[in-house]
Amino acid sequence: MNIFVDYLLTAIPLGMTFLYGCVGEILTEKAGHLNLGIPGIMCVGGASGCLALKYLSTLGLPAFVLVILSIIAAFVGGIAMGLIYCFLTVTLKSNQNVTGLAMTTFGVGVTKFVMSGLAENGGMGYLYARDYFRYPFAQSTTSLKLCGVMVYLAVVIALAAAFVLSRTRVGLHLRAVGENPATADAVGINVTKYKYVATCIGSGIAALGGLFYIMDYSGSYEAYKSIEALGWLSVALVIFTIWRPLVSIFGSAIFGALYLAGSHLPTLLGVRFDMSVTPLLQLLPYIVTIIVLIVTSIRNKRENQPPASLGLPYFREER
Amino acid sequence: MEKKLALELKGVSKYFGKLAANKNVDLDVYRGEILAILGENGCGKTTLMNMIAGIYYPDEGTIYVDGNEAVIRSPKDAFAHGIGMIHQHFKLVDVFSAAQNIILGINDGKRYNISEVNAKVKTIADKYGFVIDPAKKIHEMSVSEKQTVEILKVLYRGADILILDEPSAVLTPQETEKLFAVLRKMRDDGKSILIITHKLHEVMSISDRVAVFRKGEHIATVNTAETSPAQLTEMMVGKKVELNIDRPDPENVEGRLFVKNLSLTDTEGIKLLDDISFVANSGEILGIAGIAGSGQRELLESIAGLSGHIEGEIIYHNPKTGEVESLRDKNPVQIRELGVRLSFVPEDRLGMGLVGNMDLVDNMMLRSYSKGRSLFVDRKKPKSLAERIVKDLQVATPGTGTPVRRLSGGNVQKVLVGREIAASPTVLMAAYPVRGLDINSSYTIYNLLTEQKKKGVAVIFVGEDLDVLVELCDRIMVICAGKITGVVDGRSTTKEEIGLLMTKTDTSYSDSEGGKGE
Numbered sequence: 124m125n126i127f128v129d130y131l132l133t134a135i136p137l138g139m140t141f142l143y144g145c146v147g148e149i150l151t152e153k154a155g156h157l158n159l160g161i162p163g164i165m166c167v168g169g170a171s172g173c174l175a176l177k178y179l180s181t182l183g184l185p186a187f188v189l190v191i192l193s194i195i196a197a198f199v200g201g202i203a204m205g206l207i208y209c210f211l212t213v214t215l216k217s218n219q220n221v222t223g224l225a226m227t228t229f230g231v232g233v234t235k236f237v238m239s240g241l242a243e244n245g246g247m248g249y250l251y252a253r254d255y256f257r258y259p260f261a262q263s264t265t266s267l268k269l270c271g272v273m274v275y276l277a278v279v280i281a282l283a284a285a286f287v288l289s290r291t292r293v294g295l296h297l298r299a300v301g302e303n304p305a306t307a308d309a310v311g312i313n314v315t316k317y318k319y320v321a322t323c324i325g326s327g328i329a330a331l332g333g334l335f336y337i338m339d340y341s342g343s344y345e346a347y348k349s350i351e352a353l354g355w356l357s358v359a360l361v362i363f364t365i366w367r368p369l370v371s372i373f374g375s376a377i378f379g380a381l382y383l384a385g386s387h388l389p390t391l392l393g394v395r396f397d398m399s400v401t402p403l404l405q406l407l408p409y410i411v412t413i414i415v416l417i418v419t420s421i422r423n424k425r426e427n428q429p430p431a432s433l434g435l436p437y438f439r440e441e442r
Numbered sequence: 443m444e445k446k447l448a449l450e451l452k453g454v455s456k457y458f459g460k461l462a463a464n465k466n467v468d469l470d471v472y473r474g475e476i477l478a479i480l481g482e483n484g485c486g487k488t489t490l491m492n493m494i495a496g497i498y499y500p501d502e503g504t505i506y507v508d509g510n511e512a513v514i515r516s517p518k519d520a521f522a523h524g525i526g527m528i529h530q531h532f533k534l535v536d537v538f539s540a541a542q543n544i545i546l547g548i549n550d551g552k553r554y555n556i557s558e559v560n561a562k563v564k565t566i567a568d569k570y571g572f573v574i575d576p577a578k579k580i581h582e583m584s585v586s587e588k589q590t591v592e593i594l595k596v597l598y599r600g601a602d603i604l605i606l607d608e609p610s611a612v613l614t615p616q617e618t619e620k621l622f623a624v625l626r627k628m629r630d631d632g633k634s635i636l637i638i639t640h641k642l643h644e645v646m647s648i649s650d651r652v653a654v655f656r657k658g659e660h661i662a663t664v665n666t667a668e669t670s671p672a673q674l675t676e677m678m679v680g681k682k683v684e685l686n687i688d689r690p691d692p693e694n695v696e697g698r699l700f701v702k703n704l705s706l707t708d709t710e711g712i713k714l715l716d717d718i719s720f721v722a723n724s725g726e727i728l729g730i731a732g733i734a735g736s737g738q739r740e741l742l743e744s745i746a747g748l749s750g751h752i753e754g755e756i757i758y759h760n761p762k763t764g765e766v767e768s769l770r771d772k773n774p775v776q777i778r779e780l781g782v783r784l785s786f787v788p789e790d791r792l793g794m795g796l797v798g799n800m801d802l803v804d805n806m807m808l809r810s811y812s813k814g815r816s817l818f819v820d821r822k823k824p825k826s827l828a829e830r831i832v833k834d835l836q837v838a839t840p841g842t843g844t845p846v847r848r849l850s851g852g853n854v855q856k857v858l859v860g861r862e863i864a865a866s867p868t869v870l871m872a873a874y875p876v877r878g879l880d881i882n883s884s885y886t887i888y889n890l891l892t893e894q895k896k897k898g899v900a901v902i903f904v905g906e907d908l909d910v911l912v913e914l915c916d917r918i919m920v921i922c923a924g925k926i927t928g929v930v931d932g933r934s935t936t937k938e939e940i941g942l943l944m945t946k947t948d949t950s951y952s953d954s955e956g957g958k959g960e
Contacts, residue, residue, distance in 0.1 A: 292545075292554040299535050299546050306533040310547030310595075311518040425537055425581045 130380070130387040136270060138379030139277040140165075140336045140350075144357025145364065145371045146281050147201070147329030152361060153288060154321035155301035156212060157434045159223025161329050162354025163230020164204040168330025169337045169347050170237040171200030176249040176338075177241060186255040190272065193252070193338070194331060201330025204230060205323035213318045216436035231351050234333075238347045253342040256335075273335040278372055280328055285368040297321055301430035304437040314437055332357065356382065359412040365419060365427045381407040445472035447509060448603055448634040449494065449525075454503030456489055463489040467503070467660045469653060471603065476625060476635045478645040478666070481655035482678060482733075482906075482941075487638050490655070491605045494636075495527035496520035507603070526596030527605040530612075532588050534580045540591045541576035544598050566597050570627050585712065586617040593624075604628070605636045610644055611735070612712065622648050640733045642671040642945040656680050675941040679908055682937055687888050687913040689932075690896060692726040697759055698900035699745070699782070699869050704754035706740050706924075714740045716924040718754070722869060722900040724761065727891060729915030729932060730904045731940050737924035738904045742871045745782065747774040758782065761868055761898075778809075781868035795858045798847030802828040802839065805846055806861055831860035835886060852883035859890055870894050873904040888914055908937045920944055 144161050151158040158164075175196030179189055204226060211222045241247065257271040288294040299307040300317045308314050336353060337346045360378055364370040385401035388394075396404075419427045449471040456464045464486045471477050481487045492498045494505065496514040505512050507523045514520050520527070534543050541559045560576040567574045572590050580588060589609060596604055606625075610618040625635055625648060639645060645652055646666060653663040654677040661677050699722040706715040715737045722728050730738055743749045745756055747769060756769040758780060769777050796805045806824035828842040835856040839849055846854055855875055862870065872891065876884040891914070895901050905911045911918055915932040920943035928943040 290554065292549065295538075295542060295546065295554065299538070302535045302537060303533070306535055306543075307546070309517050309533045311516070311521075312547050425579070428537075431536060 126387075126391055130383070130391060131376075132270070133387075134379035134383050135376050136274055136340050136379070137382060138375035138377070139274050140332045140340060140353050141357045141360050141378050142277045142281055142371060142375035143332030143335060144329045144354055145360040145375060146277075146284050146368050147325040147327070147332075148358055148361045149288075149364075149366055149368055149371065150284060150297075150325035150328065151322045152366060152433055153297050153301045153430055154318045154325075155304060155430055155432045155435065155437070156208075156318060156322050157219045157223065158205075158208060158226075158322065158326070159220060159358065160204060160208050160226025160230065160326075161223075161358055162351040163227035163234075164201050164326045164329050165230075165333035165336075165354045165357070166234035166347060166350045167200045167204050167230045167333065168197040169333030169350055170234040171330070172197035172334035173241060173249050173337060173347075174237060176252050180249065180252065186252075187258070189252060190255050190258070193334065194273070194276075197330045197334035198327040201327040202323045204330070205326025206319075208326065209319045209322050212436065213315055213322070216438065219434050219436075227351070227354070234347055234350070238344075242344060247344050249338075250342060250344065253338055256339040271339045273331070273339050276331070277335070277375075280331075281368045281372050284328075288368065298430070301432060304432055308437075308439060314439075318437075329354075329357070356408055359409060362429075363408075363412045363415050365415070366429060377411075378408045381411060445474065447471075448473045448507070450506040450509070451490075451494075452504050452506070454490070454493060454500045454505065456486075456493060456498060457501050462658050464493070464500075465658045467658075469660060469663070471634050471636060473602075473634055474629055474632045475650040476629050476637060476648055477663075478649035478652045479636055479638045479655065480640075480642075480645055480652050480674060480678060482640075482908075485655040485678075486658040487655050488607060489658075491527060491607060491636065491638060494520070494525060494603075495605055496525075497527075521599045521601065523603075524601050525603045525605070526599060526601030528589070528592045528596060528607065528609065530607040532592055534588060534591060536581040537579065539577050539579055540574060540583075540587075540594070543580060543591055544576075544595045546595075548599070563594060563598065566594060570597075570624050570631075572624060585612045586614075586621070589613070589621070602632070603634045603636070605638075607638045608640065609637065610639065610641065618644070640945050642674060642942070645674065646671065654678055671942065671945075672938070675938050675945070679937045679941045682912070683909045685909055685913045687885070687910070688892055689913060689916075690892065692723070692895065692916050694725045694898055695723045696725075696761075697721045698724045698761070700755075700757040700759070701745070702755040702757065704741070704744060704752060704756065706737075706744060706749055706752050714924050715744065715752075718921070718924075718926055720919055720926065720929065722902055724868070724898045724900045725895055726916045727895050727901040727903050727914060727932075729911040729918040730902065730921060731906075731908065731911050731918055731944060732921040733944055734906065736921050736944075738873060738921065740924075741921070742873055742902070742904065745769065745777075745869075745871065747772060747777040758869075781866070783862045783865065783867035783870050796846045796854065799845050801845050802832070802842040802857060805857065806831075809861060809865065827861070827864055828857075831857060831864070835860050835890070856883065856886065859887060863890065863894060866897075867894075867899055869900045869902070871902040871904075874906060875903070876910070877906070884910075908940055911940070912937060922946055 144165055148158060148161050172193040176189065176193045179192055208222060208226050211217045212219050256273060288298065296307065296312045297317055300312060300314050304314045333350050336350055356378060360371060360374055364374040382405060384407055385404035388404065389396050447470060451467055451469040454464060454467045455462065467490060479487045479491065489498065493500045494514065496517045496519050499515055505514060512523050514523065535546065541556060541563050544563055545559050563576040572594065574587065574590050574594065580591065589612070609621060613621060629635055637648065649666045651663055651665050652669065652674060654661045654674060656678060702719050704715055704718040705713065707713050718741060732738055740749060744752045752770065758767045758769050760767055760780065767780065769782065797808065803821055803825045806827050807819060825842060831837060832839060832842060837853045837856050839853060846857065849857070859872065859875060875887050891901050891903060903915060912932060912935060917929060918932050918935060918940060919929045920927050920940055922944055927946045930939060
């Protein structure tokens with residue numbers, strides 16, 4: 124039983140990485156923009172958070188202020204990436220897929236530059252802050268110590284996103300923009316503003332996932348290298364959760380569990396797998412996503428489809 | 443009853459490039475009246491209404507609402523003046539409920555509470571006699587329900603000047619009657635209603651006054667009670683213009699294409715084609731006249747094998763083999779090989795006929811690439827064909843290596859028709875081949891079609907300019923709302939006759955309206 128609890132308690136926090144990326148991407152996609160730059164944005168989030176920690180740690184600030192400031196730094200880093208993406212896809216109306224992929228390449232590269240720069244200057248000291256992120260369970264001796272403040276933040280953000288999307292006028296307008304921008308425009312909704320704000324906030328939220336993964340989940344210098352792969356899973360999770368932030372809370376835990384199946388299933392089931400099987404097991408989240416895609420496509424329920432104008436630039440002049 | 447002026451237009455003009463969509467239009471609309479806006483395609487009705495509704499801004503002239511000058515730069519401004527437009531193509535979010543669509547974009551500072559909105563929508567609906575479930579999702583709705591939502595959307599915003607763009611185009615006669623009942627109720631409530639329509643019997647039955655437009659100009663506004671469909675048609679089509687298109691008498695006329703009881707229903711259950719039967723003869727130009735969207739495109743696509751499930755028969759008499767073949771069982775490639783050519787559909791001129799980014803030679807190859815035997819394509823023959831077309835049809839192009847999209851509209855159409863004719867077709871279908879062309883290019887196309895006719899090709903010509911149809915075609919088939927309303931002889935008919943047929947809908951329905959539609 125203990126093994127199972129351990130499995131869950133590593134899977135759920137890992138899932139939170141996906142949750143940040145997923146909620147961020149849902150907000151973006153609800154505005155009609157497919158942001159494939161999410162993996163890069165998550166990397167940049169991690170890098171900017173660590174950068175902030177390194178330079179703030181010398182100021183002797185209280186621990187919780189440090190945590191908050193680095194979270195803000197990651198958020199701002201994400202927004203900066205979001206702004207670049209928005210300028211290209213909303214204002215210049217460039218192809219969203221190409222732009223997104225470029226953003227990922229760019230983000231991963233920048234992150235590598237920053238993080239290896241930090242390492243060379245002997246700056247890995249930012250890792251000391253990990254315990255602060257694990258608040259309030261840092262001193263706990265049980266597995267609960269794996270659940271830090273950012274785990275709760277992720278759930279709160281997902282709940283807030285779900286509320287805004289389904290229960291507020293802003294959410295209604297945002298969904299209208301993603302479904303049918305011409306209609307939204309005709310009733311006086313500022314389409315460009317909604318696209319910019321939703322995409323930038325979404326990018327900011329996704330960026331927190333990167334910081335969480337480095338500072339909380341893994342707490343190692345090398346961690347930034349695996350963020351990109353997790354970012355792609357976040358994008359897959361959006362499809363898995365059929366564009367619903369509430370579902371994504373559970374979906375992220377499932378994805379976390381599936382992703383870790385390779386290392387935990389053997390002990391759990393009492394069998395031994397060959398090492399070479401582990402990467403195959405890591406494919407599970409993708410396979411599940413494909414199954415979800417097939418099922419929703421076959422059922423073809425209108426509510427479970429992506430926003431109708433996802434990926435299409437909006438030209439007002441068209442008539 | 444004394445009427446108050448609700449809306450007044452003075453000297454309103456709108457230009458698209460050099461083309462005047464509206465020229466110096468004056469129009470008065472009173473409170474508590476239904477004004478029908480009548481005119482042929484492209485006469486500027488919709489452009490004018492779009493200016494009132496804030497989609498376009500007039501280049502010249504002034505709009506007055508309730509006697510005060512109104513600057514309407516956006517649909518929002520229009521709403522502020524109490525003006526709302528119900529477009530032909532609904533602007534609704536599919537996955538939202540009716541009520542969600544209705545309140546979309548309204549920021550009244552109140553908390554978002556969908557059940558309150560539902561109640562308010564219900565109240566408005568009950569007041570005018572609409573039947574609607576505010577919580578129903580748009581994608582589950584029928585077309586008439588969607589239209590109801592559009593009207594409610596406008597009413598919810600407090601509009602008292604309503605513009606409806608061809609509201610009955612998508613409705614069944616019964617639904618139309620219901621809509622008209624609601625509109626009359628709104629009129630009695632003091633609202634001003636402008637209704638764009640092509641259907642004369644509807645004009646006669648619903649409107650108080652009719653404003654007739656022709657070629658961007660407001661011809662006259664008359665009281666419905668004091669006019670007749672014949673008079674309105676005359677105002678609508680205008681005097682006949684002599685074009686002097688060469689029209690030799692048909693020779694060796696024999697039935698080439700027999701269409702029998704052809705029907706086509708779209709996914710929403712609307713009949714796009716309804717029991718169409720006709721014969722296209724060789725050595726003859728068969729004109730098809732009708733208001734845009736009456737089923738012309740669907741008819742040609744059905745013959746070319748591009749439509750899905752059609753009912754009825756399309757029989758082709760092959761002049762080479764003398765065999766009788768059914769086109770229904772054949773795929774588009776086989777139909778083309780038989781010599782049935784669909785030459786253009788300019789609603790999407792490049793999309794269906796040519797590839798814009800490819801040059802002339804490549805576009806020629808689009809029809810012949812499968813003929814080659816070897817692994818590599820043969821560019822020699824297409825190149826000589828392209829050169830021949832450029833020379834014969836005087837296509838203005840730097841060379842055959844120029845991407846088609848860089849050519850002007852007229853030249854693109856010459857390339858397209860040249861390619862189809864080069865395959866020596868037996869049936870040539872051309873839809874609006876001269877749309878957007880200058881006079882010279884138009885005559886080139888007319889002559890091309892006449893030449894094909896002389897060669898014994900059965901030419902089907904879909905046109906919108908009645909003057910051209912009357913002078914070019916040997917027979918003219920008129921369709922309205924997917925039905926044939928008449929086949930007339932091109933040499934003896936008049937524009938008025940065709941105009942009346944174009945706007946004539948189901949006779950049994952107009953009979954119930956007191957026979958006014960005839």
